[in-house]
Amino acid sequence: MKVVRGLLFLTVIYTxxxxxxxxxxxxxxxxxxxxxxxxxxxxxxxxxxxxxxAMRVPPENTVPRGFKPYPYTLGEVEKASRxxxxxxxxxxxxxxxxxxxxxxxxxxxxxxxxxGAGKGPVASKMAVPPPSLxxxxxxxxxEGRIFHAITLGWGVMGSYSRQxxxxxxxxxxxxxxxxxxxxxx
Ligand code: HEC
Numbered sequence: 001m002k003v004v005r006g007l008l009f010l011t012v013i014y015t016x017x018x019x020x021x022x023x024x025x026x027x028x029x030x031x032x033x034x035x036x037x038x039x040x041x042x043x044x045x046x047x048x049x050x051x052x053x054a055m056r057v058p059p060e061n062t063v064p065r066g067f068k069p070y071p072y073t074l075g076e077v078e079k080a081s082r083x084x085x086x087x088x089x090x091x092x093x094x095x096x097x098x099x100x101x102x103x104x105x106x107x108x109x110x111x112x113x114x115x116g117a118g119k120g121p122v123a124s125k126m127a128v129p130p131p132s133l134x135x136x137x138x139x140x141x142x143e144g145r146i147f148h149a150i151t152l153g154w155g156v157m158g159s160y161s162r163q164x165x166x167x168x169x170x171x172x173x174x175x176x177x178x179x180x181x182x183x184x185x
Contacts, residue, residue, distance in 0.1 A: 068167070074152050077145065084144030088171045092179055099169060100176025107163050108133075108173070116180040128156045133177050134184040146174050 028034055039045045039054040046052065063069060072080040088096055105114060111130040113120040118132035131138055138146070150170050153159035164170050 080148040081142045081145035084147050086143040086171045100172035103164050103169050103173045104176050134181045143174050
């Protein structure tokens with residue numbers, strides 16, 4: 001009996017379940033889902049007076065999943081320099097350096113140079129030249145200060161937080177820069 005019922009069930013699924021063809025609607029056994037109030041994105045929605053937009057603006061302070069808001073504004077550079085702590089501080093193992101090198105060479109070397117000396121291939125074309133990261137003022141920067149510059153950008157340099165999404169990867173870039181500094185000085 002069980003087998004017969006099972007076969008019957010499979011036959012019903014096979015007959016009505018799928019494969020109705022591109023332009024034909026399936027036979028719907030349970031029709032509750034056919035009649036619903038969902039609206040298409042970009043569509044007109046008569047239920048949301050006064051703007052009638054189907055797409056809603058997310059509530060204030062909504063953030064995407066996995067997103068961690070950066071707690072400093074651009075102007076709070078001194079505060080960020082003081083307070084930010086590198087979770088990879090002092091770690092110069094092969095793995096951390098390889099990770100930093102990868103992101104540095106993809107995102108920074110074109111301007112700051114592969115050795116960090118500020119002579120990347122496009123540097124000479126820039127009105128405000130990229131500074132050397134291995135001498136001068138940047139040598140005196142805290143790790144937090146560099147993190148701030150990568151995360152929000154600095155002056156004419158844009159933010160790289162979208163290119164280097166993971167905070168830890170940004171810190172690895174900083175370790176890589178620290179290592180370049182050590183090698184150069
Ligand atoms: C398109 C070229 C360009 C790229 C790519 C670039 N920078 Fe810069 N960077 C600059 C320029 C130009 C300045 C100077 C900005 C100014 O003073 O207005 C600068 C400044 C800096 C400073 C000094 C900031 C300060 O507070 O004084 C640091 C540190 C730095 N960059 C690190 C990086 C790192 C790390 C990357 C890669 C994630 C990177 N930059 C990618 C052009 C670039």
